[in-house]
Amino acid sequence: MMEPSTQSEDLCDARVIHPDRVERARLEIADERSVERLAEAFGILGDPTRLKMLMVLRKGEMCVCDIAACLGVTESAVSHQLRRLYDRSLLRRRREGRCLYYRLDDEHVSELLQLGLEHVGEMK
Amino acid sequence: MMEPSTQSEDLCDARVIHPDRVERARLEIADERSVERLAEAFGILGDPTRLKMLMVLRKGEMCVCDIAACLGVTESAVSHQLRRLYDRSLLRRRREGRCLYYRLDDEHVSELLQLGLEHVGEMK
DNA sequence: TTAATATATGAACAATAGTTCAAATAATCC
DNA sequence: GGATTATTTGAACTATTGTTCATATATTAA
Numbered sequence: 001m002m003e004p005s006t007q008s009e010d011l012c013d014a015r016v017i018h019p020d021r022v023e024r025a026r027l028e029i030a031d032e033r034s035v036e037r038l039a040e041a042f043g044i045l046g047d048p049t050r051l052k053m054l055m056v057l058r059k060g061e062m063c064v065c066d067i068a069a070c071l072g073v074t075e076s077a078v079s080h081q082l083r084r085l086y087d088r089s090l091l092r093r094r095r096e097g098r099c100l101y102y103r104l105d106d107e108h109v110s111e112l113l114q115l116g117l118e119h120v121g122e123m124k
Numbered sequence: 125m126m127e128p129s130t131q132s133e134d135l136c137d138a139r140v141i142h143p144d145r146v147e148r149a150r151l152e153i154a155d156e157r158s159v160e161r162l163a164e165a166f167g168i169l170g171d172p173t174r175l176k177m178l179m180v181l182r183k184g185e186m187c188v189c190d191i192a193a194c195l196g197v198t199e200s201a202v203s204h205q206l207r208r209l210y211d212r213s214l215l216r217r218r219r220e221g222r223c224l225y226y227r228l229d230d231e232h233v234s235e236l237l238q239l240g241l242e243h244v245g246e247m248k
Numbered sequence: 249t250t251a252a253t254a255t256a257t258g259a260a261c262a263a264t265a266g267t268t269c270a271a272a273t274a275a276t277c278c
Numbered sequence: 279g280g281a282t283t284a285t286t287t288g289a290a291c292t293a294t295t296g297t298t299c300a301t302a303t304a305t306t307a308a
Contacts, residue, residue, distance in 0.1 A: 008230060014192065014193040015189045015192075015193065015198070015199070015283095015284085016189065016190055016193045017189055017190055017223065017284090018186070018187070018190050021184075021186055021190055022186075022190050022193050024183065025180040025181075025183060025184075025186060025190070025191075025194050026180070026194050028179045028180050028182050028183055028243065029176050029179050029180060029194070030179065030244075033135075034199060034241075034244050034245070035172050035175050035176060035179075035233070036172055037244050038169075038175055038240050038241065038244045039169070039170050039171055039175050040170070040171045041164075041168050041243075041244065042167070042169035042170040042175075042236075042240060043167065043169075043170030043171070044170075044188050045162075045163070045166035045167075045170075046163050046164070046166040046167025046169070046170040047163055047295085047296080048159050048160055048163045049221060049296080049297095050130055051159050051162055051163050051166075052153050052159060055152045055153050055154065055159075056150070056152050056153060057149075058152050059148065059149060059152055060145075060149075062142075062145055062146075062149060063141055063142070063255090064254070064255055064256090065138075065139045065140065065141055065254070065255085066140060066141055066142050066145055066146050066149070067149075068138065068139075069138040069139065069140045069146050070146050070149050070150050070153070071153075072138070073297085074297075074298070074299095075139070075144075075254085075255075075256095076255090076256085076257090076297080076298070076299080076300095077296075077297055077298075078255095078256085079255060079256055079257085080256085080257085080297080081296080082255095082256095083175040083256075089211070095304095095305085096256045097253095097254090097305070097306070098252095098253055098255080098304075098305050098306060099141065099253095099254065099255085100254075100255065100256095108243040109280075110261080111239065111243070112166075112236065112239060112240065112243070115235065116162050116165060116166060116236065117154065117158075117162065118156050119165075119232040119235070119236070120154075120161050120162045120165065121158070121296095139253095139254090141254090147277075165257080166300085171265085171266080173266080173267095187284080187285090188284070188285055188286090189284070189285085197267085198268070198269095199269075199284085199285070199286095200267080200268070200285090200286080200287090201266075201267055203285060203287085204266075204267080204284095204286085205266085205284055205286090206285095206286095207286075219274095219275085221275070221276070221283095221284090222274075222275050222276060222282095222283055222284045222285080223275095223283095223285085224284075225285095226284065246291065
């Protein structure tokens with residue numbers, strides 16, 4: 001984890017004041033793929049509607065219209081976001097009759113969510 | 125932390141299948157303000173450039189042009205993002221001559237970043 | 249099969265985000 | 279002071295995002 005960045009930029013014309021620090025700090029950048037995935041993971045948590053959806057599902061599975069009712073938004077809007085979360089394996093789902101019940105799947109995201117919730121009160 | 129949502133939506137015409145679950149799950153939603161802040165916090169970590177900037181600053185302060193050189197992006201682009209991070213108190217800065225040295229300030233964000241990095245390898 | 253229910257999907261739209269470019273500050277050096 | 283260096287700022291531009299609306303699919307019930 002956290003291998004040096006493999007991107008060989010054209011630093012030829014880049015202005016640099018402390019080449020040593022730049023060299024050293026560059027190693028702190030995770031590889032491009034990891035950064036991309038990390039950004040995507042955080043990004044998916046960076047929306048109020050999706051956060052509420054995840055919060056609401058912490059206590060157990062729910063069907064689409066109930067989730068929508070919980071948040072006070074359109075079922076269509078919820079469905080679109082559910083799909084995003086489902087596609088990225090943050091949610092599982094199960095059909096029972098005409099209803100689809102969604103539930104949390106990824107414990108990593110749950111952890112991040114929990115940590116965020118614990119800290120948000122202290123955030124400036 | 126995690127008080128019931130105060131938003132009194134117009135659920136009049138909302139379709140609901142399990143009113144009890146909706147009622148119960150609704151309490152899992154943090155208050156609107158917290159959700160908003162949490163989303164903002166996650167959102168700021170949801171961009172590759174900003175993530176790299178934070179990673180690069182983990183080992184110590186750096187000036188703008190060096191950060192830009194590290195990431196291989198324009199100084200202007202870095203400056204714009206630095207301002208966002210600075211405005212939200214994620215970074216501090218210090219002037220020395222003509223250079224401005226930025227450094228990490230918020231330990232909460234550092235923690236989130238660290239947790240994310242530890243998990244990103246296992247993420248699907 | 250037809251009607252009704254529950255959810256998904258796609259196009260369209262407005263809003264937002266990130267980068268670039270040019271120009272403006274700010275601090276130093278001569 | 280004027281020139282140079284380091285960074286900031288604002289406007290413009292493109293790309294992306296989240297929602298809405300209308301429609302499509304899927305399951306059940308009659």
